[in-house]
Amino acid sequence: MLSGIMLIGGILVITRKNPVHSALALIVTLLAQASIYLMLYAPFVAGVQIILYAGGIMVLFLFVIMLVSIDRSMKERQFNSQWVVGIIAATALGGLFIAVFTKGKDIFPEHALPMVENDNTQQLATMLYGQYMFAFEIASLLLLVAIIGAVVMAKKRI
Amino acid sequence: MESMLHITTLHYLVLGAALFLLGVIGVLTRRNVVIVLMSIELILNAVNLNLVAFSRMWGGLHGQVFAIFVITDAAAEAAVGLGILIAFFRNKETVNIDEVNLLKW
């Protein structure tokens, strides 16, 4: 049922004319995805997804939609002039996916390994600060660069 | 009913692939730049779903750690992308991708 919500949300994202409706549909998709993360024994990732994605990035999107969207864009056509090529490419990709999934169905084990949920955060933290420390530092540098870049991009006079 | 209730990794992967496909359709066919950026976020989410599903399958937490990094990455890229969008909008007053043709000869 959750996957149904996600798929409907995804379809709504790409088909609504009003970008605010698309943003709402994306929020619904993100929340459904957080619930699926909970089903996959990943509570920390679910929490991070809600805080960052649904609470941060979508607010950013809504801000920009409000600053940028003019009524003219809502009265125009929805799909751009290359939509035929786009649909063909997407169909090819879909065919590829279907081929992969029907051929390779048997390599996945039937029953999943049991995972404990209680110390998910502690284990994640140990791994994040131990094994992936370098990636962590680089991610923080990336965020710094992104902040500076966004500020410079949106300034009126450099 | 017995096989219906049993959700294997394959189901999550198919869901991730479907979301990815939707995101790709959105990127390739929509006219409004903001919706294209949102479809990119959809693609990244589908990738995250795959990562976490595999992490569940193998029992380790590496997939979840990488999923956190992907979320961080998506935030940074959304911020910069929207900054570029605002800078462009200030010059051209449109959010139509078809009219982003300054380099066209």
Place this chain on the structure above:
Amino acid sequence: MLAYIKSYLSSSQTPGAAGNMFWVLVYILIIFTGLSIAVMLMTWLERKVLAHMQVRLGPMRVGPHGLLQPIADSLKLLLKEDIIPTEADGFIFWIAPFIVVLAAFTVFVVIPFGPTHAITDMNIGILFMLGVSSLSVLGIVMAGWASNSHYPLIGALRSSAQMVSYEVAMGLAVVSAVLMTSLNAEGTGTLSMIGIVQAQQAQGEWFIFKFFPLGLIAFFIFAVAMIAETNRAPFDLAEAESELTAGFHTEYSGFRWSLFFLSEYTAMIAVSSIAVTLWLGGWLRPFPNWLNSPTWDKAFSLFPGIALLFLAAMCFFNAARMPKHPLFRVQTIGLAVFGIVLGLIGLFLFIPAVSVRVQDIFWFAAKVAGFMYLYIWYRGTFPRYRFDQLMQMGWKVLLPIGLGVLILTAGVALVQQNLWHP
């Protein structure tokens, strides 16, 4: 049935953790009703306390000392005409108040009123609460957009920018409190709300006093950020722009506006509960470890009954002070009856079986009530921040202080861990 109730009451887990759906529903109902009553009480209390701070009396007419004023207010709001602007985006206009209310009420799923008195105890409790309170920003942005007029849009953008900025400071303060939970023998901390209070109990001091003054500074940062987060004075640009120009809830009338109002007070209670759980020791009575002999336990367990009897005494005192005029007879009788009811509840709370269970909830509610009084006090005292001053304070003052507190707390905790548990 009685055995069922008895078996639940002696369980040592929250209903959510025990998978007991019936009691989860009962809890949800109790919390929902309690919250609604608390919010109505808050509206009355705010008007009375603000009025007394401004040397006037506040609502006195509707019931005895205005006690029925919230009921009158909600009746008026329910019966008002529901005006929707013509150019407004219908679906978003309709759904925005619901998202804000949803986000405000969902926070209460993890708030612990006692060691087993929570709906459920997620082991990412704090993370869940931070995430859900960041969903209310979405509702506000949508409300401003759907009204399709300039003032609500600007008000919504300002309010959401303020809330997002102060969420960062809140997050840092929360992290430095969670850090203090890891000072036990195994070195493991926890994000679950019940675990945080139990860590305070095990370590023998409330986190506000820990590593003095670091706990205090972290608490102070959280206190300031939570006022900004709920759009209250002195950070109430979005709410008070209704008095200056307009706010994001301008175009909402009647029931929809009351939903925003309700969600604002609920969010206030929610973030106060977070502050109480993280720093002030949740449901623990004062000095749980220092004065922990059974006589002190008995003395402290008399407090709920004494508090309610005190309230009943105040009711009787004020009933005696009412003007002796025939027109005031109804109000005097009403106040006396209210006092009798409070007194009976107070006496009921003296029964040992009841007072043992009610104690945790009482101390929690007392601390949250203290916070509510502080909220009203700030509103009556401080002048309003200008928007750029607000943003400047959030990013340039609270964020560096928060980072500093976090680093210092981590350093001191590391030193203490290595000294005590090498």
